[in-house]
Amino acid sequence: MARKTGSHSEITGPRIRAEASRLFARHGFAAVSMRQIAAAVGVQAGALYLYTPDKEALLFDLLKTHMEELLAAWHTEPKGAEPLEALERFVRFHIGFNLMRSEAVFLSYMELRNLSEANFAVIEGLRRAYETELEEILKAGQAAGALSVPDTKLATMAIIAMLTGVNTWYREGGRLSRDTVETIYWDMVRKAVGA
Amino acid sequence: MARKTGSHSEITGPRIRAEASRLFARHGFAAVSMRQIAAAVGVQAGALYLYTPDKEALLFDLLKTHMEELLAAWHTEPKGAEPLEALERFVRFHIGFNLMRSEAVFLSYMELRNLSEANFAVIEGLRRAYETELEEILKAGQAAGALSVPDTKLATMAIIAMLTGVNTWYREGGRLSRDTVETIYWDMVRKAVGA
DNA sequence: TTGAAGAGTGAACGTGCGTTCAGTTACCCT
DNA sequence: AGGGTAACTGAACGCACGTTCACTCTTCAA
Known part of the structure; x- marks a missing residue:
């Protein structure tokens, strides 16, 4: 599957930032993986790179x-x-x-x-x-x-x-x-x- | 080779702690690898485990x-x-x-x-x-x-x-x-x- | 002189990392 | 109705990680 119904970049972008902020604050930048962030948002890791270069x-x-x-x-x-x-x-x-x-x-x-x-x-x-x-x-x-x-x-x-x-x-x-x-x-x- | 002359645990132990402290403070715990610490001390990574369980x-x-x-x-x-x-x-x-x-x-x-x-x-x-x-x-x-x-x-x-x-x-x-x-x-x- | 203990090596283990990308699906415009 | 594109998947890449371990060398007590 790709792209679930009602899923848009205006939603996913802010959610990525919110989850990243939460996880970085809790565990530290270096200790949090892109896969963890993606999982918290509900997407695959690769999708994050549509929103950030790295x-x-x-x-x-x-x-x-x-x-x-x-x-x-x-x-x-x-x-x-x-x-x-x-x-x-x-x-x-x-x-x-x-x-x-x-x-x-x-x-x-x-x-x-x-x-x-x-x-x-x-x-x-x-x-x-x-x-x-x-x-x-x-x-x-x-x-x-x-x-x-x-x-x-x-x-x-x-x-x-x-x-x-x-x-x-x-x-x-x-x-x-x-x-x-x-x-x-x-x-x-x-x-x-x-x- | 193993064990260079004049190398003792009373020297290596403190040096490991000193280098670890320096590196952790500079880059953060999660961002520093055991290999980096070992390299700073001048030993192989495995040697660290003679001084700390993990x-x-x-x-x-x-x-x-x-x-x-x-x-x-x-x-x-x-x-x-x-x-x-x-x-x-x-x-x-x-x-x-x-x-x-x-x-x-x-x-x-x-x-x-x-x-x-x-x-x-x-x-x-x-x-x-x-x-x-x-x-x-x-x-x-x-x-x-x-x-x-x-x-x-x-x-x-x-x-x-x-x-x-x-x-x-x-x-x-x-x-x-x-x-x-x-x-x-x-x-x-x-x-x-x-x- | 010998051998046990101490100190360290170096290769290997499985795992998870950041990142890339070809392919797939859902939506929008015409 | 259908093609283009935005959004996302899932597998793969090479690499570095923490940790273990059989082995080697050095020292020193007996």
Whole structure:
């Protein structure tokens, strides 16, 4: 048999990406075979090559899409007028978005080393662009006297690491609601860099 | 030929672990073959099995040893008498130790999913024991009124994530000395959870 | 001097890998 | 009605994997 009824590329393409993301996040890129991905989608391995030139390109596509969506989502977020408000928005946005996309976030941190040098540079560039968004907030806050940040680069890295860390322990339906977590983290960040 | 002069198990064993650690950290557990490790050591693949029952046991040994050394090193550290001093010691210890062992730290965060369930539980237990060390400091500080920590569990995770994040960007001989980094991070932590 | 034990070799085992491709089917357009 | 094409199959390619094992060489105690 070939081509089951109702099966189209607009369906199979996204499903391949979804299953690949799930499997890569769970077991790691190198530990997941094209045959496993195909089986999860319900096709033969060969069919995957209608949607991706090779395995690495599939990973790259997932990472690139994620980073671009992260940046796009941040840019549509309403900006805070004052430095402290801008920082709070960033903190809440980062925690919220990352919890919504935990699989892709995990991938973006863990599987960079499986990329070719050129592809790595692309993802790295997108990540740096995102980090710069936070650093600009900190710089502006420092300049306005609303924040006390001895080294904005370090503070940027520290805050992002701290916020992203939520993904390692947060479970939906756990002890704390997402909003409570955001509030507690915002409280710590505010105190850490507040004037 | 077999056995070159001056070649002993007391030399080969540690070299295997060292090369495996290096390669696993660089390329990921699943992406490194036993033959690659053997080649780096300068033996044939079969020889590795004189030192480990299988590939996963080799990884488990690396992770377990690292976590045990981390806990042992922390326990020999002089304790601070007061809560704030104890917390400062923890912050500086964590950054310092992790920078000294960046390969093993990387492995301990990235390769847990390649462990069997039983082995995973062991490493997880050790990690939790380490986290508890920090949480106890925070609890004591909160009780003594020296710290203001609304949720000690969250603060524990936030601080550890923030500190461990140093490993992702710190490079020896870079812009900032290790001590400067420790001081800046300690400053942020103190403000974040200080009373 | 000898022989057991230690350390390592090198070939082989079956398996699963990423990828290719000729062939097959189902749908759409005319 | 029927031909073209998009979607997919299933088998095959060569290769690398983890692991085993009979064997060889070296060392050292008795």
